[in-house]
Amino acid sequence: MRVIQGDITDMNTDAIVNAANSGLLGGGGVDGAIHRRAGPALAEYCRPLAPCPTGQARITPGFGLAVRWIIHTVGPVWRGGRHDEAALLAACYTNCLHLCAPHGIRSIAFPAISTGAYGFPKRQAAEIALQACRSFLARFGTELEVLFVCFDRTQHDIYAALLD
Numbered sequence: 669m670r671v672i673q674g675d676i677t678d679m680n681t682d683a684i685v686n687a688a689n690s691g692l693l694g695g696g697g698v699d700g701a702i703h704r705r706a707g708p709a710l711a712e713y714c715r716p717l718a719p720c721p722t723g724q725a726r727i728t729p730g731f732g733l734a735v736r737w738i739i740h741t742v743g744p745v746w747r748g749g750r751h752d753e754a755a756l757l758a759a760c761y762t763n764c765l766h767l768c769a770p771h772g773i774r775s776i777a778f779p780a781i782s783t784g785a786y787g788f789p790k791r792q793a794a795e796i797a798l799q800a801c802r803s804f805l806a807r808f809g810t811e812l813e814v815l816f817v818c819f820d821r822t823q824h825d826i827y828a829a830l831l832d
Protein backbone atom coordinates (compact mmCIF):
# COMPACT_ATOMS: atom_id res chain seq x y z
CA MET A 669 0.00 0.00 0.00
CA ARG A 670 1.34 3.42 -1.01
CA VAL A 671 0.09 6.97 -1.09
CA ILE A 672 0.81 9.54 -3.76
CA GLN A 673 -0.42 13.04 -4.44
CA GLY A 674 -1.92 13.54 -7.88
CA ASP A 675 -4.84 13.18 -10.26
CA ILE A 676 -6.28 9.69 -10.40
CA THR A 677 -7.05 10.04 -14.12
CA ASP A 678 -3.26 10.11 -14.78
CA MET A 679 -2.68 6.69 -13.22
CA ASN A 680 -1.60 3.70 -15.25
CA THR A 681 -2.51 1.03 -12.74
CA ASP A 682 -4.66 -1.87 -14.03
CA ALA A 683 -7.71 -0.24 -12.43
CA ILE A 684 -8.76 3.05 -10.88
CA VAL A 685 -11.68 3.53 -8.54
CA ASN A 686 -14.32 6.18 -9.08
CA ALA A 687 -16.16 7.84 -6.18
CA ALA A 688 -19.49 7.80 -7.97
CA ASN A 689 -23.14 8.32 -7.07
CA SER A 690 -25.83 5.67 -7.43
CA GLY A 691 -26.88 6.92 -10.88
CA LEU A 692 -23.38 6.18 -12.28
CA LEU A 693 -23.72 8.82 -14.99
CA GLY A 694 -21.03 11.22 -13.78
CA GLY A 695 -21.03 14.25 -11.52
CA GLY A 696 -18.48 16.57 -9.93
CA GLY A 697 -15.12 15.90 -8.26
CA VAL A 698 -13.24 12.77 -9.17
CA ASP A 699 -16.35 11.35 -10.88
CA GLY A 700 -16.52 14.33 -13.25
CA ALA A 701 -12.79 14.12 -14.02
CA ILE A 702 -13.03 10.40 -14.81
CA HIS A 703 -16.09 10.75 -17.06
CA ARG A 704 -14.55 13.70 -18.91
CA ARG A 705 -11.37 11.81 -19.73
CA ALA A 706 -13.02 8.45 -20.37
CA GLY A 707 -15.50 10.01 -22.83
CA PRO A 708 -19.26 9.63 -23.34
CA ALA A 709 -19.05 5.88 -23.99
CA LEU A 710 -18.48 5.41 -20.25
CA ALA A 711 -21.87 6.87 -19.26
CA GLU A 712 -23.56 4.78 -21.97
CA TYR A 713 -21.95 1.64 -20.59
CA CYS A 714 -22.85 2.60 -17.02
CA ARG A 715 -26.54 3.25 -17.67
CA PRO A 716 -27.71 -0.39 -17.38
CA LEU A 717 -25.45 -0.97 -14.35
CA ALA A 718 -27.33 1.64 -12.27
CA PRO A 719 -28.54 2.09 -9.63
CA CYS A 720 -25.51 1.13 -7.59
CA PRO A 721 -26.40 1.09 -3.87
CA THR A 722 -24.13 2.76 -1.31
CA GLY A 723 -21.18 0.53 -0.40
CA GLN A 724 -21.37 -1.55 -3.57
CA ALA A 725 -19.23 -1.49 -6.71
CA ARG A 726 -19.57 -1.90 -10.49
CA ILE A 727 -16.80 -2.47 -13.02
CA THR A 728 -16.45 -1.01 -16.52
CA PRO A 729 -13.71 -0.74 -19.14
CA GLY A 730 -11.45 2.33 -18.97
CA PHE A 731 -12.50 3.74 -22.37
CA GLY A 732 -10.39 6.88 -23.02
CA LEU A 733 -8.29 6.44 -19.87
CA ALA A 734 -4.94 4.65 -19.73
CA VAL A 735 -6.35 2.05 -17.35
CA ARG A 736 -8.00 -1.17 -18.43
CA TRP A 737 -10.72 -1.00 -15.78
CA ILE A 738 -12.69 1.56 -13.80
CA ILE A 739 -14.40 0.36 -10.64
CA HIS A 740 -17.26 2.62 -9.62
CA THR A 741 -18.28 2.63 -5.99
CA VAL A 742 -20.76 4.76 -4.10
CA GLY A 743 -19.54 6.10 -0.79
CA PRO A 744 -21.85 7.10 2.06
CA VAL A 745 -22.92 10.69 2.55
CA TRP A 746 -21.66 11.80 5.99
CA ARG A 747 -24.67 12.39 8.24
CA GLY A 748 -22.93 12.74 11.60
CA GLY A 749 -21.52 9.23 11.93
CA ARG A 750 -24.51 7.34 13.31
CA HIS A 751 -25.94 6.13 10.03
CA ASP A 752 -23.56 3.25 9.37
CA GLU A 753 -21.20 5.56 7.47
CA ALA A 754 -18.01 3.81 8.65
CA ALA A 755 -19.18 0.31 7.72
CA LEU A 756 -20.49 1.50 4.36
CA LEU A 757 -17.21 3.23 3.55
CA ALA A 758 -15.23 0.10 4.48
CA ALA A 759 -17.58 -1.93 2.24
CA CYS A 760 -16.71 0.34 -0.71
CA TYR A 761 -13.01 -0.55 -0.41
CA THR A 762 -13.63 -4.24 0.21
CA ASN A 763 -16.13 -4.62 -2.63
CA CYS A 764 -13.75 -2.91 -5.07
CA LEU A 765 -10.93 -5.23 -4.02
CA HIS A 766 -13.15 -8.30 -4.47
CA LEU A 767 -13.47 -7.40 -8.17
CA CYS A 768 -9.70 -7.47 -8.72
CA ALA A 769 -8.85 -11.18 -8.88
CA PRO A 770 -11.70 -12.14 -11.25
CA HIS A 771 -10.62 -9.37 -13.66
CA GLY A 772 -6.88 -10.01 -13.53
CA ILE A 773 -6.24 -6.69 -11.75
CA ARG A 774 -2.86 -6.58 -10.01
CA SER A 775 -2.68 -2.87 -9.27
CA ILE A 776 -5.48 -0.54 -8.21
CA ALA A 777 -5.65 3.18 -7.36
CA PHE A 778 -8.24 4.57 -4.94
CA PRO A 779 -9.30 8.18 -4.40
CA ALA A 780 -10.33 9.27 -0.90
CA ILE A 781 -13.93 8.09 -1.31
CA SER A 782 -16.65 10.25 0.33
CA THR A 783 -14.24 12.96 1.52
CA GLY A 784 -15.30 15.62 -1.01
CA ALA A 785 -18.93 16.37 -1.81
CA TYR A 786 -20.09 13.63 0.59
CA GLY A 787 -18.38 15.31 3.55
CA PHE A 788 -16.78 12.34 5.37
CA PRO A 789 -14.14 13.53 7.89
CA LYS A 790 -10.80 13.11 6.13
CA ARG A 791 -8.75 11.46 8.83
CA GLN A 792 -11.43 8.97 9.80
CA ALA A 793 -11.98 8.12 6.13
CA ALA A 794 -8.25 7.47 5.68
CA GLU A 795 -8.17 5.19 8.73
CA ILE A 796 -11.13 3.21 7.40
CA ALA A 797 -9.60 2.97 3.90
CA LEU A 798 -6.28 1.69 5.21
CA GLN A 799 -7.87 -0.72 7.66
CA ALA A 800 -10.23 -2.19 5.05
CA CYS A 801 -7.45 -2.65 2.49
CA ARG A 802 -5.00 -3.99 5.04
CA SER A 803 -7.45 -6.67 6.22
CA PHE A 804 -8.32 -7.61 2.65
CA LEU A 805 -4.65 -7.95 1.65
CA ALA A 806 -3.91 -9.99 4.75
CA ARG A 807 -6.73 -12.36 3.85
CA PHE A 808 -6.51 -12.65 0.05
CA GLY A 809 -4.25 -10.40 -1.91
CA THR A 810 -0.53 -10.65 -1.40
CA GLU A 811 0.15 -9.83 -5.10
CA LEU A 812 -2.12 -6.82 -5.31
CA GLU A 813 -0.60 -3.32 -5.34
CA VAL A 814 -2.88 -0.72 -3.73
CA LEU A 815 -2.29 2.96 -4.36
CA PHE A 816 -4.09 5.81 -2.59
CA VAL A 817 -4.19 8.87 -4.81
CA CYS A 818 -4.77 12.10 -2.92
CA PHE A 819 -5.63 15.25 -4.78
CA ASP A 820 -4.43 17.62 -2.09
CA ARG A 821 -1.45 17.81 0.21
CA THR A 822 -3.48 17.63 3.44
CA GLN A 823 -5.09 14.33 2.52
CA HIS A 824 -1.75 12.98 1.32
CA ASP A 825 -0.08 13.83 4.62
CA ILE A 826 -2.86 12.14 6.60
CA TYR A 827 -2.35 8.88 4.69
CA ALA A 828 1.43 9.16 4.84
CA ALA A 829 1.35 9.56 8.63
CA LEU A 830 -1.02 6.62 9.06
CA LEU A 831 1.04 4.40 6.76
CA ASP A 832 4.25 5.17 8.61
Ligand code: AR6
Binds near residue numbers: 779
Ligand atom coordinates in the same frame (compact mmCIF):
# COMPACT_ATOMS: atom_id res chain seq x y z
N1 AR6 B 1 -8.00 12.65 -8.57
C1 AR6 B 1 -7.91 12.22 -7.28
N2 AR6 B 1 -8.70 12.69 -6.30
C2 AR6 B 1 -9.59 13.64 -6.63
C3 AR6 B 1 -9.76 14.14 -7.94
C4 AR6 B 1 -8.89 13.60 -8.94
N3 AR6 B 1 -8.96 14.00 -10.21
N4 AR6 B 1 -10.75 15.06 -7.93
C5 AR6 B 1 -11.18 15.16 -6.66
N5 AR6 B 1 -10.48 14.31 -5.87
P1 AR6 B 1 -15.52 13.73 -4.46
P2 AR6 B 1 -17.30 12.04 -2.85
C6 AR6 B 1 -10.63 14.03 -4.42
O1 AR6 B 1 -16.33 14.94 -4.18
O2 AR6 B 1 -17.04 12.85 -1.64
C7 AR6 B 1 -19.54 13.61 -7.21
O3 AR6 B 1 -20.30 14.66 -7.73
C8 AR6 B 1 -11.26 15.10 -3.56
O4 AR6 B 1 -10.28 16.05 -3.17
O5 AR6 B 1 -15.02 13.51 -5.84
O6 AR6 B 1 -17.28 10.54 -2.73
C9 AR6 B 1 -20.16 12.25 -7.47
O7 AR6 B 1 -20.91 12.24 -8.67
C10 AR6 B 1 -11.77 14.29 -2.39
O8 AR6 B 1 -10.75 14.11 -1.42
O9 AR6 B 1 -16.32 12.37 -4.08
C11 AR6 B 1 -21.03 12.04 -6.26
O10 AR6 B 1 -22.30 12.64 -6.43
C12 AR6 B 1 -12.08 12.92 -2.99
O11 AR6 B 1 -11.50 12.94 -4.30
C13 AR6 B 1 -20.28 12.73 -5.16
O12 AR6 B 1 -19.50 13.74 -5.79
C14 AR6 B 1 -13.55 12.60 -3.10
O13 AR6 B 1 -14.28 13.75 -3.46
C15 AR6 B 1 -19.34 11.80 -4.45
O14 AR6 B 1 -18.72 12.48 -3.39
